[in-house]
Amino acid sequence: MQFSKHPVTEPHPLNRLRWLCRRGMLELDAWLMRFLDVRYTELSADRQAVFADLLYQDDMDLFDWITGECVPPVEFEDMVEEIKTTRYPR
Amino acid sequence: MSAVKTSIPKRTFDAVIVGGGGAGLRAALQLAQANFKVALISKVFPTRSHTVSAQGGITAALANVSDDNWHWHMYDTVKGSDYLGDQDAIEFMCRNAAAAVYELEHMGLPFSRLDNGKIYQRPFGGQSQNYGGEQAIRTCAAADRTGHALLHTLYQRNIAARTQFFDEFFALDLIRDQDGYVLGVTALEIETGEPWLFEARATLLATGGACRIFRHSTNAHINTGDGLGMVLRAGLPLEDMEFWQFHPTGIPEIGSLITEGVRGEGGYLINKDGERFMQRYAPNAQDLASRDVVSRAIAQELLAGRGCGEHGDFVYLKIDHIGADKIKERLPGIRELSMQFAGVDPCVAPMPVTPTAHYMMGGIPSNMHGQVVTPVRTGPEEAVPGLYAVGECACVSVHGANRLGGNSLLDLVVFGRAAGIHMIETLRENPIARPLPEDAVETSLARLARWDKRKPERKTERKPEHEPQKTGTETVAGLRAEMQQIMQAHCGVYRNEALLKAGLEKLSAVEARLPDATLSDHSKMFNTARLEALELENLLPIARATLVSALARTESRGAHSREDHPERDDEHWLRHSLYFRERDQLDYKPVRLKPLTVKTFQPKERTY
Numbered sequence: 001m002q003f004s005k006h007p008v009t010e011p012h013p014l015n016r017l018r019w020l021c022r023r024g025m026l027e028l029d030a031w032l033m034r035f036l037d038v039r040y041t042e043l044s045a046d047r048q049a050v051f052a053d054l055l056y057q058d059d060m061d062l063f064d065w066i067t068g069e070c071v072p073p074v075e076f077e078d079m080v081e082e083i084k085t086t087r088y089p090r
Numbered sequence: 091m092s093a094v095k096t097s098i099p100k101r102t103f104d105a106v107i108v109g110g111g112g113a114g115l116r117a118a119l120q121l122a123q124a125n126f127k128v129a130l131i132s133k134v135f136p137t138r139s140h141t142v143s144a145q146g147g148i149t150a151a152l153a154n155v156s157d158d159n160w161h162w163h164m165y166d167t168v169k170g171s172d173y174l175g176d177q178d179a180i181e182f183m184c185r186n187a188a189a190a191v192y193e194l195e196h197m198g199l200p201f202s203r204l205d206n207g208k209i210y211q212r213p214f215g216g217q218s219q220n221y222g223g224e225q226a227i228r229t230c231a232a233a234d235r236t237g238h239a240l241l242h243t244l245y246q247r248n249i250a251a252r253t254q255f256f257d258e259f260f261a262l263d264l265i266r267d268q269d270g271y272v273l274g275v276t277a278l279e280i281e282t283g284e285p286w287l288f289e290a291r292a293t294l295l296a297t298g299g300a301c302r303i304f305r306h307s308t309n310a311h312i313n314t315g316d317g318l319g320m321v322l323r324a325g326l327p328l329e330d331m332e333f334w335q336f337h338p339t340g341i342p343e344i345g346s347l348i349t350e351g352v353r354g355e356g357g358y359l360i361n362k363d364g365e366r367f368m369q370r371y372a373p374n375a376q377d378l379a380s381r382d383v384v385s386r387a388i389a390q391e392l393l394a395g396r397g398c399g400e401h402g403d404f405v406y407l408k409i410d411h412i413g414a415d416k417i418k419e420r421l422p423g424i425r426e427l428s429m430q431f432a433g434v435d436p437c438v439a440p441m442p443v444t445p446t447a448h449y450m451m452g453g454i455p456s457n458m459h460g461q462v463v464t465p466v467r468t469g470p471e472e473a474v475p476g477l478y479a480v481g482e483c484a485c486v487s488v489h490g491a492n493r494l495g496g497n498s499l500l501d502l503v504v505f506g507r508a509a510g511i512h513m514i515e516t517l518r519e520n521p522i523a524r525p526l527p528e529d530a531v532e533t534s535l536a537r538l539a540r541w542d543k544r545k546p547e548r549k550t551e552r553k554p555e556h557e558p559q560k561t562g563t564e565t566v567a568g569l570r571a572e573m574q575q576i577m578q579a580h581c582g583v584y585r586n587e588a589l590l591k592a593g594l595e596k597l598s599a600v601e602a603r604l605p606d607a608t609l610s611d612h613s614k615m616f617n618t619a620r621l622e623a624l625e626l627e628n629l630l631p632i633a634r635a636t637l638v639s640a641l642a643r644t645e646s647r648g649a650h651s652r653e654d655h656p657e658r659d660d661e662h663w664l665r666h667s668l669y670f671r672e673r674d675q676l677d678y679k680p681v682r683l684k685p686l687t688v689k690t691f692q693p694k695e696r697t698y
Contacts, residue, residue: 013615013616015611015613015615015616015617015618016281016615016616018616018618019134019258019280019616019618019621022133022134022138022310022311022312023134023138023310023312024134024137024138024139024140024141024142024143024241024310024312025140025142025143025310026143026307026308026309026310026311026344026345026346026347027344027346027427027430027431028310029310029311030344030346030431031430058137058238059137059138059142059238060142060235060238066426066430067422067423067426067427068422068423068426069422069423084430
């Protein structure tokens with residue numbers, strides 16, 4: 001299900017995104033927070049909007065897309081791949 | 091309605107529910123369908139509650155696959171609890187399980203089906219036929235997303251029944267008057283940073299567990315025991331806080347859970363010498379022994395210095411011998427998790443695993459109507475008027491010293507419904523709201539003001555750890571990490587007196603430094619730093635309650651294992667612990683051994 005309470009009509013402040021990265025599953029907390037910390041600020045405005053959109057998707061869908069159980073919708077394909085390959089610098 | 095003016099916005103409802111997981115949603119639905127005005131406050135969107143992680147299923151003796159009845163389910167639950175569960179509440183849950191599952195089905199929960207069209211059921215550990223006989227097949231599932239399906243079904247029903255959702259509101263404190271009545275809660279609107287007052291004639295806490303007190307946990311970051319913190323601050327006790335279930339195979343640091351399915355497919359555990367050590371601990375079941383047995387075995391290997399890695403703090407789970415093709419076919423999700431979080435492809439190398447905090451058996455003392463109960467004079471379990479608790483945050487107690495898989499989702503819906511029904515009675519009997527106390531919001535405002543305190547201008551030099559630090563040098567993240575480290579090292583799978591005492595001393599030192607912590611961010615909107623500080627104020631006293639309760643219980647029962655007291659001691663310890671914060675002391679109350687209609691299951695040795 002997609003939530004429409006806060007549609008992504010304008011750039012989200014970083015703090016707002018940080019709270020949206022709090023999920024019902026530990027793995028999603030880790031993946032999304034890691035991406036926000038390491039990659040988000042260097043993205044183009046368009047890509048930042050895609051990430052914000054992604055955060056409004058359902059937990060189970062996100063989990064299945066990232067673990068490869070299901071193929072994500074085409075608009076999220078690159079972003080999911082980037083989230084999977086992002087690591088904290090050693 | 092109350093005439094007291096408060097300095098913050100106030101909304102009045104018949105009932106306020108704190109927490110948007112399965113338990114909160116089920117209770118809210120009962121009330122909203124009876125046309126009461128219900129507010130549901132949730133710190134994240136309700137469908138992102140941790141209930142979504144309960145993938146296995148919901149247990150009910152439907153007998154769709156194996157011969158079964160609720161008496162056998164009850165026996166298994168009592169035995170699984172290591173006889174610490176209250177047998178009246180367990181009977182209530184197991185008797186009502188089938189009806190609860192059919193009700194969910196009628197609401198539209200898409201259960202998986204057998205070929206004959208009936209609800210699909212799968213076997214889980216600890217399930218038996220005929221009181222300890224053959225394996226029963228009792229857990230109903232909606233593929234591997236039962237919790238997710240439950241959450242969405244209940245959420246949609248609540249929308250239809252006009253429950254009012256306050257998403258991204260963080261509950262702060264209970265409002266309690268001089269006579270002990272609970273009259274609602276204060277909460278912080280996360281988007282604006284403004285506090286609100288939610289006035290209600292009935293308040294229900296459904297805030298979930300608190301495994302984030304541990305360093306290694308399978309729980310989402312939201313599981314910070316907020317309702318437990320609220321209850322302790324209101325002067326009420328917590329029950330059986332020494333009992334935490336550890337899953338044997340979590341990925342170190344991150345905590346991501348590697349399911350029993352890997353061992354079911356032929357995976358086995360090895361120590362740093364490459365030895366299959368489970369052969370020594372459980373010669374028959376070996377790597378497929380129950381969770382607590384495997385967790386204790388791993389902990390013993392680590393204690394004996396046979397752990398792997400630089401710090402010797404994990405063992406390996408080996409599965410590559412079944413072949414890459416089988417792994418990719420049967421365990422693709424697990425392979426991805428391992429590659430993501432451990433950097434290991436299980437097709438070519440073993441996965442690092444360690445016992446990881448998974449579920450809180452203790453919590454807010456409640457009865458089978460969801461009423462929060464506390465000792466008053468000679469009565470051990472007097473209801474706190476206006477206050478209810480359901481789900482992992484509550485201790486009914488149906489899980490006792492050890493929870494069985496599949497019973498947690500059942501707990502949510504059975505007691506969520508029961509609490510809703512009792513709240514309706516309470517509301518009908520008390521149509522007029524009691525006046526709010528003059529200082530209803532003062533505690534919460536003082537807590538918020540405390541975190542607005544700025545860091546001193548001049549930078550002070552940080553002294554070595556053992557010396558008192560100057561004001562403003564502490565951080566919330568730093569203190570939280572220390573607490574988690576202490577709890578993992580001193581109150582994990584294996585405990586003894588010296589370890590627990592040292593843990594308590596270290597935790598006291600961390601608590602003493604909390605007043606010196608300041609925030610780096612003082613903005614209003616979505617200030618996650620402030621939220622994490624408020625969460626830490628909930629976590630720290632829960633950690634303390636756990637240590638104090640674990641130190642006092644000089645026996646081993648269920649998930650509480652004392653090296654120095656390895657046996658269960660029914661003579662002295664067949665009783666529930668109650669921890670009170672203001673005195674930092676324990677009280678005890680008897681286990682309710684008498685079921686509602688059937689004979690007591692007498693405590694016996696628990697063997698599988």
